[in-house]
Amino acid sequence: MTQELVAQLFGKALSNPILDRMDDAASLDIEGRIAFTVDSHVVSPIFFPGGDIGRLSMTGTINDLAMVGARPLYITAGFIIEEGFLLEELVRIVASMRDAADEAGVQVVAGDTKVVERGAADGVFITTSGVGSIPDGVRISGSNARPGDIIIVSGTIGDHGATILSKREGMDFEVELQSDCAPLGRLVEEMLAASSGIHVLRDPTRGGVAATLNEIAVSSGVDVEIEEEKIPYRGEVRAACELLGLDPLVLANEGKLVAFVAENDAAIVLETMRASRYGADAAVIGRVAEVESSRPRVYARTLLGSRRILSMPTGEQLPRIC
């Protein structure tokens, strides 16, 4: 596989007027404030039910842009490909990047590829960066949560993490599960159109909802309290977690968001989310409170009516026998 071949392949599959110019850099017209982000993607397995590394590399960056309220516009992609990686697999990966771009209404405007020796990479690594424009008046940040805010998730939790785990070597589970991997730009646009009371948006990827809530609690200096029974799960995710001894709240999601919304706007935001294909299972899971003790914490109300502390997950999530 030569560098030129790969470049040709990408140019064709991801074609758009800006990319087609083949200049050294893309020149872009963007209005207003800009959101700008980057993320590297390594995932094993590279192909999984519901997606692949290509789709994931697009949705990851698109969602990062959307989580500050930006409208995702342009993406650049860098590929590190291990020598010997199959061309047809690359074709599939690039095709799903194209599909994700079309689905989200973004364009890939620049790209780069490097082929490295066998063993210097594991199949393919993809780094994507993206820019988006932030509409006037939109101020969304993890530090904006306020006591009284209502916390909404956009759908079932843990689908991506459970899917990947079940496909890992050494696990061997059969599950009718798919990764939720999806671009959330349009969902966020609709939410912002419906309400100006959205304070925080975050996509709970690594570390899951537990990590996201802890991060927000700390950045905003508030307590967060969720009710366990209100969290939407797929039955299979719950079953897989029981089997492996994992808490679904720490599993990664790739097509979900958590929103902190002013109490008065919670109903309209929830309704808007449920009307979208990306938020059909959205649910209110909790609320924000003043810090009660020495530091911000996340509490989960259990079915006994008592509260446990939902701590920041440490390290990777591994199946337990105990």
Place this chain on the structure above:
Amino acid sequence: MPLPYLDEFRQEAHVRVLMEQLDEHAARLSKPVRIMEVCGTHTMAISRHGIRQALPKNLRLISGPGCPVCVTANTDIDAFIEMALMPEVIVATFGDMLRVPGTRMGLAEARSQGARVQVVYSTLDALRIARDNPDSTVVFFGIGFETTAPTVAAAILEASETGLDNFMVMSAHKVVPPALAALCGTPELAVDAFLCPGHVTAIIGPGAYEPVARDFGIPCVIAGFEPADILQSLSMLCDQVAEGRAEVELQYTRGVRPDGNPAARSMIEKIFEPGDAEWRGLGIIPGSGLAIREEFAAHDAARHFEVDVSYSREPKGCLCGAILTGQKIPRDCPLFGKSCSPDHPVGPCMVSSEGTCAAYYQYEI
């Protein structure tokens, strides 16, 4: 999709009424009662459902030595890590073990230094890795109690019968009754009753706890793992204490047969023989370990590999031993919250997210 025989024992209405029952039964106690949950899986369930926070004021739950990871001694962990660092070796382990620190490093660190470490759900998966990698030796870390030991024994038997010579086990297995007896014999043991492990008992049978109740006068209830099971078992323990009884009672009737699981026990006996074992925090307990029998020496990693772990040390200053026997609390430990934290656990009580020190850490720091 419902999970039969699990969901029923988590139903909110059941759990609430059992909580009320526990309040009533605890009210009959004349003094505060300390109950040790022996089993790490109970500890997990108790924490996950917020049971500790919901308990009546005069009941205290203490976490015992029943987390297989937490009680594995540094010498065993170090030996396994030495094997993991050998180029011809792939080590396979349950995920629990990955974060545990050894004297020099933990498994996760060994992996970042190039060791081939595979996390498996089952020994069946480890066997498959051995079949798929005929040029490597697969060493499985045998940790766990009577529940897990037969699954490892079965894998050794299969490897032996099918001539899978590149599958080996490093056995750090432990058995529960001698450890409980040792615990009961600790003069400072500050425990009034035991919540006994349902799944270990599914193998060894309820009779195994008779000496604890008879000789040491400590009430035992063998409990299931759902909140309703645990609450009901706590009520049963309160009754025993209130009435001055010390008996072995079975709450987990759906999971435990009167004679346990004889097939699983004979699988253990076929492959393993009793030996001494070192427990982190508790020291060496005679007869509490399982060593691979001579007949299966070909699959015994401890016999096959010579590793030097003379550098092995238990973490200095760690009070886990006293904490596991209920004599000390984490705040008594000079390392607590300083050099020992969930990100950098020094002792076993901090390793598992639900270990006593880790649990305290979440609430107090």
Place this chain on the structure above:
Amino acid sequence: MCLAIPARIIDIDKQMATVDVGGVTRQASVVLLPEAGLGDYVLMHAGFAISLVDEKEALETIRLFQQLLDGMPGDDSGSAL
């Protein structure tokens, strides 16, 4: 000590069975539980069936909970499920 959860045997061939837990299936060994048969609920630990779930006993325990619930004085909430 040991996480084990109820799984239903949906296929069995000598020592290997396919078990189902709420839509998740996996191969499990029944070598430690020779009496296990098709349709049985077993406790599965680390890929091995270690004990039969005694369904009669389970229902009896649930019935006890229910009795407690029915007999609860001043209960006006009814069953939550």
